Amino acid sequence: MANHFFNKRNVDFLLYEVHDAESLTKHTRFADHTKETFDMTIDAATQIADNLMFPFVKDVDKNQPELKDGQVTVHPAIKDYLKALGESGIIGADFDYEDGGAQMPVTITSILGYILMAANNGMMFTGLTAGAARLIASFGSQELKDTYIPNMISGKWQGTMCLTEPQAGSSLSDITSTAEPLEDGTYKIRGQKVFISAGDHDAADNIIHLFLGRIKGAPLGTKGISLFVIPKFRLDGTDNDVTSMGIYHKLGQKGVPAMHLGFGDKNDDCIGYLVGEPNKGLNYMFQMMNEARIGVGITGASIASAAYYASLEYAKERPQSRRLNQKHALDAPQIPIIQHPDVKRMLLFQKAVVEGSLSLLLETSKFFDLSEASDDPEEKENAHLMLELLTPIAKTFPCEYGMKATSDAVQCFGGYGFTEDFPVEQYYRDIRITPIYEGTTGIQSQDLLGRKVPMAGGKATMLLTKEVGKTVMAALQFDELKRYALLLKDEGERLQKVTMHLLSIAGTGDVERFLSDATLYMEMFSLNVVAWQWLKQAVVAKQKLITSNDDTEFYESKIHTMKYFFHYEIPKTQGLATRLMDEEVLTIMTEKEIVM
Amino acid sequence: MANHFFNKRNVDFLLYEVHDAESLTKHTRFADHTKETFDMTIDAATQIADNLMFPFVKDVDKNQPELKDGQVTVHPAIKDYLKALGESGIIGADFDYEDGGAQMPVTITSILGYILMAANNGMMFTGLTAGAARLIASFGSQELKDTYIPNMISGKWQGTMCLTEPQAGSSLSDITSTAEPLEDGTYKIRGQKVFISAGDHDAADNIIHLFLGRIKGAPLGTKGISLFVIPKFRLDGTDNDVTSMGIYHKLGQKGVPAMHLGFGDKNDDCIGYLVGEPNKGLNYMFQMMNEARIGVGITGASIASAAYYASLEYAKERPQSRRLNQKHALDAPQIPIIQHPDVKRMLLFQKAVVEGSLSLLLETSKFFDLSEASDDPEEKENAHLMLELLTPIAKTFPCEYGMKATSDAVQCFGGYGFTEDFPVEQYYRDIRITPIYEGTTGIQSQDLLGRKVPMAGGKATMLLTKEVGKTVMAALQFDELKRYALLLKDEGERLQKVTMHLLSIAGTGDVERFLSDATLYMEMFSLNVVAWQWLKQAVVAKQKLITSNDDTEFYESKIHTMKYFFHYEIPKTQGLATRLMDEEVLTIMTEKEIVM
Incomplete structure (x- = not known):
């Protein structure tokens, strides 16, 4: 059943043959792990995905959560899935031993996320x-850890995660929720938050904001801005004045309630507990951002x-x-x-996107692991820079x-793709939020161009060039790959x-113009990075084809898809570069505004 | 209210200033018409759109048709809209006088379709x-005409339109529905059809297939293949054995029931009436295809x-x-x-697509009108070629x-765009079928590259080059447009x-390879044609800006959007050309098939 939403052979290839996840076990943090512990965890996740998630894809979508009398009811299958994932140890698998985790590399937990979300992305609760x-x-005190993490x-x-407020949206500097210090060291909270995924539901005993x-x-x-823990119910079981003010009905990912929440709205009696130091909240949040962003990338790929x-x-x-060259053989079978x-082109595109994305996500996850846990300080520092650069x-x-x-995928199904008889119309809706x-x-895109590319004097981009260079060198060893190695270099x-x-525009101080087409720069940069991931896969495939007769078809398909990416997707960079080098300014507000 | 879904000023600009719809009235067929008759019809459609369609966008989507006990129930608003459109004369406005029409140019009825579908594309019944x-x-006999057209x-x-069958899909040559001649000249029909839009519903007294x-x-x-008329109820009111076997639940356009129909399935007693001659059905259908395809293009634009x-x-x-150059002025308002x-870029993109598409659809519609009704035989023939080329x-x-x-549009709304609080999530679903x-x-795309480009020894493409050349010449008169005129030429x-x-690949006889990337060729060709439409609009805008002080902002916005199209969209042709000139074959089946 697993192959209905992912391919285990491909996971093994990317994890062990391309990205050598096993090599992580030589670092102290992961020393207890082996390929066997990784595989056991992946198998456990696959079983949950197969049995408790994939069978409910449509049903969870069809029976979306409702808010009635202040209570949010989710699909009954959610409870079973939460229980199974909790029991399997997957939710906190990458946490420290002392926090109840298994010190599993994020490289592995990214794959777990991929399998689970591919099975049913409407069950997005545990991430x-x-x-x-x-x-x-x-960042929390020992008391906060002991109180909340185990459950x-x-x-x-x-x-x-309660970040977004109605009046501020993405502009976190405009957050206005307030916290008033109380004598016992806790805080009285007032404010509203919107789009809070899993912000309330009946499959959990408590909600920790x-x-x-x-x-x-x-x-x-x-x-x-400071960071607080705010439970729905206090430890003594009393209500902490967090109100479900509304539930959004959405285009996709309907299984997960997106809530509009009020804090202290009912009785001005909502208590929050400060995490870490005052005014460092956004700082803390940003330190966790890489994992959260990798997680969303995983959801897209899934x-x-x-x-x-x-x-x-x-x-x-x-x-x-019939085939176009045999169009007139009317009695031939279809x-x-x-x-x-x-x-075939549309399928190759999908394969190139899915497997290229997954490879990039594993590359990024591995840099995450090395940036946290490499025993070699230089490797650790470089990995951190690569992580920062690759995350957006x-x-x-x-x-x-x-x-x-x-x-x-919808187009491949023709008219059937538009109907609820097949699952792709739902995936088309689900992915739109990512x-x-x-x-x-x-x-x-602004983060990539405005922060990550220039950071540390451009050191991260130099490291990336070096990494890509290694792949180019390896590819140059194979006649069939030479052309692509040179293309990637160009x-x-x-x-x-x-x-x-x-x-050079940034150098003039005109940040607005510097970043005005950052989204196009992102696309161009991404195509480069994913082409690198494809060449990397092709090098491994080529090596395997030479040394063994196993899985020939699998490896040949990898090389073919790499070629697809270079021949069909990479040419897009030409037009992007043309626009990005173009001096004409059309999207920046001027005194004489264009009326639309 | 109209400006919530279209801009009347833009319609007037495209219709009268750019495409000179009034000039059609010099041809005999349209001789009774004037700008006033056009405008009256457009106003009538706008009123229906404003009052009977736009207010029901969400409600029609939310209450989709259901099939119960063999009966299909649609939203009650459908009946009012059908009645109003019927009474206004809009449904058959472009028909001959003798068939009850008003001999309105399709150039005008395309605009009516645009306004109506922009108001509520889930009410797609009258088209x-x-x-x-x-x-x-x-193609029907006088008897068929008299019997069916007025009602x-x-x-x-x-x-x-009952074309698609479950086993054949887009492959119409594999249609298997049968018609057995009866003694009275009618036919006994057996077969099944799928995806029949408006294939059954309770807002009409009869359904004519x-x-x-x-x-x-x-x-x-x-x-x-032959063409038949098959009514749901015979003229004497008896049942004609057309069964609603199923209704598809769809991603979008939920207001229109998409039916799975059985003909003769219940009692082997379904009677059909031959239209025209036997075995010419597909021929007839194809002769009507241009209008149907323009109609779908209109729906997309709407x-x-x-x-x-x-x-x-x-x-x-x-x-x-805040603006990026003023990011740190924290107390400044948002x-x-x-x-x-x-x-701004995303809005300019949308504007460029919507207004560029509409201009192209009017250009194509005008060629339709001239191909049908020009009093000048040469113009008529050339218009036909242009119509054939531009339709796909x-x-x-x-x-x-x-x-x-x-x-x-969804992205501009951020998280709100994903919710049902705003209409764009629905439009995102609706347009996916087009x-x-x-x-x-x-x-x-195969039609464009395989048939239309080579037809008549390439005469259509030569005519297009000539038409584009005229626009280029006109644009060269204005300093500001010169650059874009030369770009379009290149x-x-x-x-x-x-x-x-x-x-040259076609010349080798390898049709499959010739057409393998036709979809990319379509994109490249389209970008050219829409760039032409934008330059054409810019030329008119420039002329108006010189001769008058009215509507300066409107015309400047047109020139600005033209620039957007040339600076942001046209560069895409570079990568497309690279791929299309590339010799590497990756999507055609070979003996050693790539396993995916």
């Missing part, structure tokens, strides 16, 4: 809990994966028409549509290109030229 | 009826239009964050998001780029080079 618990584990990672309590607000008298802007395998299966079975070049891309590409891929979650594509130079041009 | 009635008007164009009876089937003993393939105006309004009102370059593009670009535009309706994008040459290359 949220893990993110919230991780904030407590990283969260066991799946009994739900965690949330990680909440951004301002302590009275704090400085304006982002420097005056949904595109489920759509890809559904359309692939259909295209192999659905007969229609052929499966995968044999039509236009359908690993968040954006799987979501943006994943949307296109999912749309192509370029908005955790910083929109516009925000990720593309790197094209990107560098564009980067220099944009940085 | 279907008009298409079906038009087949009877064009159809008055909105009392619904018309449908235009049906493709094979008379027993007819030749294989497309040459053995949905994108409604999404654009919704997101534009939101972007003007929603405050968030600015409307339209002032952020990334949002006018069907595809507004739908494919319209999908992207609608997705950008690249599938009436021949998928893949099929349109783009035309790039396209020609690609075309020559592809035709």
